[in-house]
Amino acid sequence: MLIELFEAKIPDFNMEMMGLTQILAAFQNGDELTMKRYNLMNQPEAFTRYPQVMQMLQKEDTLPLTLVDGEIVLIGEYPTIDDLTEITGISFQNVGGCGDNCENCSCGGH
Template identity: 35%
Template sequence: MKNIKIYEPAMCCDTGVCGPGIDQELLRMKSVNKVLEQHDDITIHRYNLTNSPESFMENELVTKLLQEEGPNVLPITLVDNLVMKKGDYPDNEEWKKITGIAFTTEKEKKDVNTGGKCC
């Protein structure tokens, strides 16, 4: 069983759809999270500094990274309590290496369907 924990910077929500613009990276992470939650051999938890500050304090590794590197170290992705990525979310290829699950973006889906040509 893989245990994935993502420690994110302070924000109002994890979907990327709040405020005046849509954060595509948060929207992608919401989709990744949704897919991973469907797998029995993977647990995934996302912790937002605004909503779950106690989760940051309870994890000594996360606390240490924040003290040593400051808030720019966030987001931190831990897999089985080992740092897999810090300062950014894993991209789709990194998620594939971590979980064995292939993720594609909407652009990649369109490129497959159109041979890379637009319309």
């Protein structure tokens, strides 16, 4: 499975974004699950590979955009840990951010 995140710019840092970044990094080159992140400012060529992404760019407020195996699954918002778990069937609770429960996770935020 390939999950690709297309974003307009590097987002502001917060705990939720830190968790998503950790998950994307952990599965950047996975065997059964690979996650990629593309920034329009730094990697515009990645956007041009997908006609459906280019079509979405013609509309307002469509980024960030998440594709799973080339199909759009989220428009205008970042996937949450729960979204990624639902899409993949993998629990990411101990990989990324933990919200208010940092004592029992691996996010490093405590």
